[in-house]
Amino acid sequence: DARVTQTPRHKVTEMGQEVTMRCQPILGHNTVFWYRQTMMQGLELLAYFRNRAPLDDSGMPKDRFSAEMPDATLATLKIQPSEPRDSAVYFCASLVGGQAEAFFGQGTRLTVV
Amino acid sequence: QKEVEQNSGPLSVPEGAIASLNCTYSDRGSQSFFWYRQYSGKSPELIMSIYSNGDKEDGRFTAQLNKASQYVSLLIRDSQPSDSATYLCAVNKNNDMRFGAGTRLTVKP
Numbered sequence: 001d002a003r004v005t006q007t008p009r010h011k012v013t014e015m016g017q018e019v020t021m022r023c024q025p026i027l028g029h030n031t032v033f034w035y036r037q038t039m040m041q042g043l044e045l046l047a048y049f050r051n052r053a054p055l056d057d058s059g060m061p062k063d064r065f066s067a068e069m070p071d072a073t074l075a076t077l078k079i080q081p082s083e084p085r086d087s088a089v090y091f092c093a094s095l096v097g098g099q100a101e102a103f104f105g106q107g108t109r110l111t112v113v
Numbered sequence: 114q115k116e117v118e119q120n121s122g123p124l125s126v127p128e129g130a131i132a133s134l135n136c137t138y139s140d141r142g143s144q145s146f147f148w149y150r151q152y153s154g155k156s157p158e159l160i161m162s163i164y165s166n167g168d169k170e171d172g173r174f175t176a177q178l179n180k181a182s183q184y185v186s187l188l189i190r191d192s193q194p195s196d197s198a199t200y201l202c203a204v205n206k207n208n209d210m211r212f213g214a215g216t217r218l219t220v221k222p
Contacts, residue, residue, distance in 0.1 A: 091156060103159075
């Protein structure tokens with residue numbers, strides 16, 4: 001059953017703490033995206049990788065967010081320090097390449113108090 | 114101007130009616146176009162893809178693409194209460210996928 005796997009599914013943390021979210025893309029997919037979804041802003045692209053190389057992270061606050069892809073089976077999104085305004089659902093998605101569709105993970109619901 | 118814009122909604126239609134969802138995009142070089150459905154608390158799932166001008170039909174769903182007008186639409190015929198969800202338009206250029214903010218659709222029995 002090929003699917004994108006995200007962990008954790010839910011995270012509640014205190015302001016100032018570090019948060020790390022993980023994503024395992026579908027095997028063979030060479031492009032991985034991180035999105036953030038809020039009621040106010042909808043689905044925003046934070047960063048994406050192709051063949052593990054970062055292509056665009058212009059949607060990501062650089063001072064506190066970082067995204068990496070240490071190997072083809074793992075992408076990470078880190079927030080340090082976290083703030084209440086970071087509360088959102090964070091989705092990872094992957095696609096096989098070309099003009100194919102993206103497949104989404106189940107998301108990480110982050111609450112920063 | 115946002116890269117992908119959708120009519121803000123919410124959209125409410127009676128059961129059995131046609132629901133019409135619209136989307137415009139700013140990058141004329143965009144190459145592929147998608148409609149995703151997202152139920153509350155769930156992740157987006159693909160329902161339609163379209164790559165060339167014209168209409169593409171799949172069951173009760175029809176996607177329409179007009180590249181000259183930079184416009185994509187989704188028609189849902191014989192709307193059912195189970196179609197109630199948020200519909201996201203997505204545009205792909207060179208593997209860069211951008212989404213609209215979504216239109217919330219409610220189908221009333």
